[in-house]
Amino acid sequence: MYDKGKVITGIVLFVIVFTFPFWINVGKANIAPEPKINPEVAGKVCVEDKAFMKANHMQLLDEWRDSVVRDGNRTYMGGTGRYEMSLTNSCMGCHNNKAQFCDSCHNYVSLTPNCWNCHIESKENTNG
Amino acid sequence: MDSARRNFLKIAGLAAAGLTLKPAGNALGMGVIVPEPEGAAGFDNALSAKRWAMVVDTRKFTAQARKAAVAACNKAHNVPDIKNSKHAIKWLWEANFKNAFPEMAGPHVPPQVEREPMLVLCNHCDSPPCVRVCPTKATFKRADGIVVMDFHRCIGCRYCMAACPYGSRSFNYVDPRQHLGQTNVDFPTRTKGVVEKCNFCAERLARGQKPACVEACRNNELIFGDLADPNSSVNQALRQNFTLVRKPELGTQPQVYYII
Numbered sequence: 001m002y003d004k005g006k007v008i009t010g011i012v013l014f015v016i017v018f019t020f021p022f023w024i025n026v027g028k029a030n031i032a033p034e035p036k037i038n039p040e041v042a043g044k045v046c047v048e049d050k051a052f053m054k055a056n057h058m059q060l061l062d063e064w065r066d067s068v069v070r071d072g073n074r075t076y077m078g079g080t081g082r083y084e085m086s087l088t089n090s091c092m093g094c095h096n097n098k099a100q101f102c103d104s105c106h107n108y109v110s111l112t113p114n115c116w117n118c119h120i121e122s123k124e125n126t127n128g
Numbered sequence: 129m130d131s132a133r134r135n136f137l138k139i140a141g142l143a144a145a146g147l148t149l150k151p152a153g154n155a156l157g158m159g160v161i162v163p164e165p166e167g168a169a170g171f172d173n174a175l176s177a178k179r180w181a182m183v184v185d186t187r188k189f190t191a192q193a194r195k196a197a198v199a200a201c202n203k204a205h206n207v208p209d210i211k212n213s214k215h216a217i218k219w220l221w222e223a224n225f226k227n228a229f230p231e232m233a234g235p236h237v238p239p240q241v242e243r244e245p246m247l248v249l250c251n252h253c254d255s256p257p258c259v260r261v262c263p264t265k266a267t268f269k270r271a272d273g274i275v276v277m278d279f280h281r282c283i284g285c286r287y288c289m290a291a292c293p294y295g296s297r298s299f300n301y302v303d304p305r306q307h308l309g310q311t312n313v314d315f316p317t318r319t320k321g322v323v324e325k326c327n328f329c330a331e332r333l334a335r336g337q338k339p340a341c342v343e344a345c346r347n348n349e350l351i352f353g354d355l356a357d358p359n360s361s362v363n364q365a366l367r368q369n370f371t372l373v374r375k376p377e378l379g380t381q382p383q384v385y386y387i388i
Contacts, residue, residue: 070268089314118318120313
């Protein structure tokens, strides 16, 4: 083989550079976020139980959106009672700490839902 | 022997064809069950009608009442105040008679009519061209006649703006939040790149309230009601007065009537 030294050095360098993200992060897994519930709503129940909401809140919100906008149905019979189908008024009414509740997980999984391009974050933050 | 093999092949062929039926049916939308949120319903006190309509009594309007109505609408729906007229967002606004009724504006219009602007808005047509052209069905006509937009679906193609003969639709060329003084948290803002228009206050009707502009006019300048109910206030106004609709020759069948 010609230029054995250069070729092997090149391959070794390539492997090191290519796998850099893996070995630089070994043993340093990001801590999974724990969304925080506002202390003043602790003990209240959500429209469905926690496990369901954790797994399906995005589908639920999609169904709510279509149901309200297209069919004019505005209330939802959940496992725990009847609720208004509204991100701003129902969800954000309790979960009014978007940064600690929504964003903590969404940022962790590098997700930017476009809900808040139009929907206003919370009653406190009226400047959107 | 030969005949048995032929029969076997026939049956095998039919069976194979049968296997393709279900996927084909699924692809055609047969057998797809769209989940309906359980027990979904409107609010108990919602106002409902078979056909919502509005009568604008231009005789009664004062400049002050017009301003109040427009301000109430803008506040209720987070309509931004954009100074650049090319970017302006309009749900309910003032227009001169000659612009609102171009085919009526002859040389001898009474000075009062010619001078005083009148309120114009989406006409919530019975045959809405905007609905017909929308490629994503973002604009649609509800069972009660209101032509509404699903902002989530709007891709900003502006076909509807080209189709609407009344200029009732506005496009967000710039981020509307930069031009909002105070926001009403009960109604979303829009985002750059979508079209918007008057929705006859569908969100207020659902809560049992009349449209914001109707409520802001204290003197019955705007009359709102069910066209299908012969005793409704709109039908009474239509029976007692000669009314006009905008550009009737286009066949869009507008449902906002004007008493001049």
